[in-house]
Amino acid sequence: MNQFSAAQRNRVTMLDVARHAGVSKASVSRFIGEDRALLSDAIALRIEQAIATLDYRPNQMARGLKRGRTRLIGMLVADIRNPYSIAVMHGVETACRQHGYSLVVCNTDRDDQQEARHLANLRAYNIEGLIVNTLGHHLEQLLELQQEMPMVLVDRKLDGLQADLVGLDNPAAVRSAIEHLEQQGYRDLLLVSEPHDGTSSRLERHASFQAEIARRPTLHGQWLATGEALVAGLQSFLAAPGHGPKALFCANGVAALAATRALRELGCPLFDDLGLIALDDLDWYPLVGSGISALAQPTEAIGASAFECLLKRLRGDTGPARGVGFAAQLIVRGSTRSLSPPAPGLQPR
Amino acid sequence: MNQFSAAQRNRVTMLDVARHAGVSKASVSRFIGEDRALLSDAIALRIEQAIATLDYRPNQMARGLKRGRTRLIGMLVADIRNPYSIAVMHGVETACRQHGYSLVVCNTDRDDQQEARHLANLRAYNIEGLIVNTLGHHLEQLLELQQEMPMVLVDRKLDGLQADLVGLDNPAAVRSAIEHLEQQGYRDLLLVSEPHDGTSSRLERHASFQAEIARRPTLHGQWLATGEALVAGLQSFLAAPGHGPKALFCANGVAALAATRALRELGCPLFDDLGLIALDDLDWYPLVGSGISALAQPTEAIGASAFECLLKRLRGDTGPARGVGFAAQLIVRGSTRSLSPPAPGLQPR
DNA sequence: CTGTTAGCGCGTTCAT
């Protein structure tokens, strides 16, 4: 082998500490664990010193093996390059750390095979709970896993899987977007989103969009998916006579990127008379054209909430599956002020 | 406890498989491991079937405990919300998976305390190797860890830590940026970067910038850090008489974001006569003004290369520390074409 | 309060 396998074996173990302190392994174990109260001060002190001088670190693998508790949480992410996923993951990780858990993140790259392999792996590592933010094909595997550990879904619910769900309150978010567009004077709206692919949040946003349009007689609405046909679709939307001032509603950050790209390709000025509002607030929104208005998701809170759901379940809560829907925050920039004359002396940011 | 602790104990174990197949645990172990060749076909088949019908999954914790090999790689990341880190991490993860390893990512949020806690944790989980992309305070901890496992640095080297380094060839990248700016007719350059904070890559880029300027009599160069003074600094740079056409060189994506923001605040048109080129290529660069020219880093390759370095060491390579420097790819957009008249019929993208 | 004992699930000598 190499120089490291030796080092691996030379690591200081509980027995070393016990011998150094002149006590039994059990006492050291009690000191490490929750039972520290059951130790005499004298022994506790000796153990503490032994640990310090030897720089002892309990082996989590061994602890996990014995107790069935690994202090490991798994997270399945569909696309780690999506800023939303990153932000949520950051929230989860922070919460994990605060409660002594570590997070193992598995990126599936939207690939079903990788999802399967990751699920198998996570099980092999005895994680205690799972946070899922994927399309969740492989339902059987997920259901099996759910027998063994609590599970919470983020952003997207999965058919046939009854579990806690944490995400945005999509109907409310869409309503405030439409409301804002209507107030700003836009009448002809186009929803741009990624192909639904059975993603519940995308479907919900689409349905809510249609419902809001139906409820408001002054508004008209259409739908367009990102992909090959996006540029052409946008072009015909822009060219059509229409029912009044036009605006896009991008259902998430990826759609916003694609739509803005397409608008530039078409030579459409950003945003002189076309309005645009996007779900998710990315750091570059202020920089494009006169700035892109956004509905920001409280991603940090969503992540933290997902972990807390898990923690409750780990602590024994067996109540029915819950759902947590967070509110989005409206951030107005230039892209939805094209119809109102700019306030004097104020630069759009 | 709850409903899950029972499930935890009911998981099918190697003994279950052995009994079901009518063989000993040892044979099952051989089947699982590399020694499958030493088994008779008959027994191998029975074991295979038993594993399939029972849906047996070896417990990685126990394997790790016994063999000292956990198949776990750790990665320490300074800021998980930095797109560069994400991209590299994605490359690392892909490479890990291809070789049967799993990746545990630890985000330090640029916080030294968190770095320390993460390092302790990673050790406790018996990871086999570590990829480091932080400022690496806590040098002693890192040095100790290096006794136990191989380590490879990404993007930034650490004083006093001798380890493989994978990253960009900074001098070459800076040279091609300066060269490009010079060719396009810019003469008065401003380097914008985050405060150095001892980050080797930032220092290298700064030094290379100064060297390139010194080497070219037609060029003049200054330096500005992001932060409070950025807007004011930019303003005076723009207002000064100068030595010819002006351009910014942003040393990474974060600096590009900050600089562009500041330019907007100053009401500077993007990019009518001011040039700009940025290291890192972010997906929104094409959308800002006439598009931001970039030097793209091969992040996927950097990540993969980092893992492969680790793997070599794990396989026993004890050669001296190596360094791998990748080349950046120049991507020209509108922000460095402000001085050349646009080709007729071509839209800047 | 403390030490002894017996496993957790697995890999690895030894025998055979």
Added chain:
DNA sequence: ATGAACGCGCTAACAG
């Protein structure tokens, strides 16, 4: 080619 027995590092019974 296969099985029995031991131990990885630790926790949880049980004694005392």
